[in-house]
Amino acid sequence: MPTRLDHHRDPEYRARNPSLHYFVWDRGDENKMYEVEEEFVFLSAIDRVDPLLLNLLEMWCCLMLQTLTKNALAKYLPANMVAPYAGTHLNIAIPLHQAPYCVMVDTQDPSMYHTSDPMVAQYYTSLRRRFYELKFSPNMVLRDYYAKVMRQRVITRVQTNQKKLVKGLEGVEKLVKIRLNKSGSAHQEFFLASFSFTISRKWVHLEHNAPVQVRFESITEDEFRRKGNHPNVYCLNATKDDPASRLAVFVEGTSDSGAPFAGWLRSNAEKKVFKINTLVDMFEGGSMIKSRHLPRRWIELKFQNQHGEIVQQAFYTKNSSQKTD
Known part of the structure; x- marks a missing residue:
């Protein structure tokens, strides 16, 4: 006692x-x-x-x-x-x-x-x-x-998501999802948390739920100041002020014909830069809550409204500290 x-x-x-x-x-x-x-x-x-x-x-x-x-x-x-x-x-x-x-x-x-x-x-x-x-x-x-x-x-949820994301820098296996666009053409992509990455069908054709090995490679701000963009940068339209200019994405797997493939992904989508800016923030210890106050970010927040329902809100921040829906 x-x-x-x-x-x-x-x-x-x-x-x-x-x-x-x-x-x-x-x-x-x-x-x-x-x-x-x-x-x-x-x-x-x-x-x-x-x-x-x-x-x-x-x-x-x-x-x-x-x-x-x-x-x-x-x-x-x-x-x-x-x-x-x-x-x-x-x-x-x-x-x-x-x-x-x-x-x-x-x-x-x-x-x-x-x-x-x-x-x-x-x-x-x-x-x-x-x-x-x-x-x-x-x-x-x-x-x-x-x-x-x-x-x-x-x-705790933010910290858990942070740990899962950081594992992407060590290499993770992801399943590729195939969906049809409105035009009827196939689109293949995989996800890391809420972030999607497209694998061009001009490069390789994959089956639905095909596993691919993914490695995210990031250089530090100091390396960026000395050498510039990552040599295999994912976001081709990233500016010198975008954290996305420091991230590259490597994938490898097997095509639907059984042939192996490997290489660096590329994206020239302007809004993709905003999303990858946020992802790099999170790789480096940040969070969506912190990133919402930074320019050129994509933010997805989930919260409980006055009726107890879970509501999801997504928006892009502007070049200034203001944000827009």
Whole structure:
């Protein structure tokens, strides 16, 4: 027990193991308004650690102190026993649903919401719904907690996308997609995140979903100042001020006739320069959010509107800091 108390009191431990409890606790360090007096009350003691028994004891405490959500309390307490203060909850998940025997379940794993077990799917869907309900909680601390978690998710998503993009500099395998233009002619391309790259059919014909090896090669700004554009620059219309002037794209694979091919891609599309400028920004540690303030960039943003719907917006920035749709 002393070890567990030491963990609770350790700011570094709380930072490594974020939870709603710790979030409320740490708010007291930031704002005196939320400061609370530490008081650990031992309601039960057991001789050995049994995860299932601990879950039952935690559920008992949550019901006794009414720290679960109102819906959960109404389900597990007798009628008319829910206290007026219920709803200012610190326990979003029901302890009975926690995995026993130290088998931790990641509630952020998308597969948990699409499991073939209807009971498991129902639980994880309700758990996610209860979290999103915090956005409209009457308690300002809970609303702040929701906002903090959502901000961190955005940061994590940006960092994850950044890591995936950087792998392109090491070489990646991509599948070529074939689609028909309005004129009926075939167009073949592959994607790196939201960025598309065309492989001209004047050069090689490929099958749909044919794998190609792709390597993105970038020179530094210092190399560019000394030597100029990358010798195999992808964007032929890139100016000296465009980061796209420093990027080349090499592909190799097998044609639909079985013949090997390899070479550097080229594009003379003006708007492609804007897109590749943004890609180079991201290769070098930037993000769409940062690039939106730079000239000659292509920006694609996803955000949640007031109705909770995911909205996608794409636009090009102008030669100045202004942007246009």
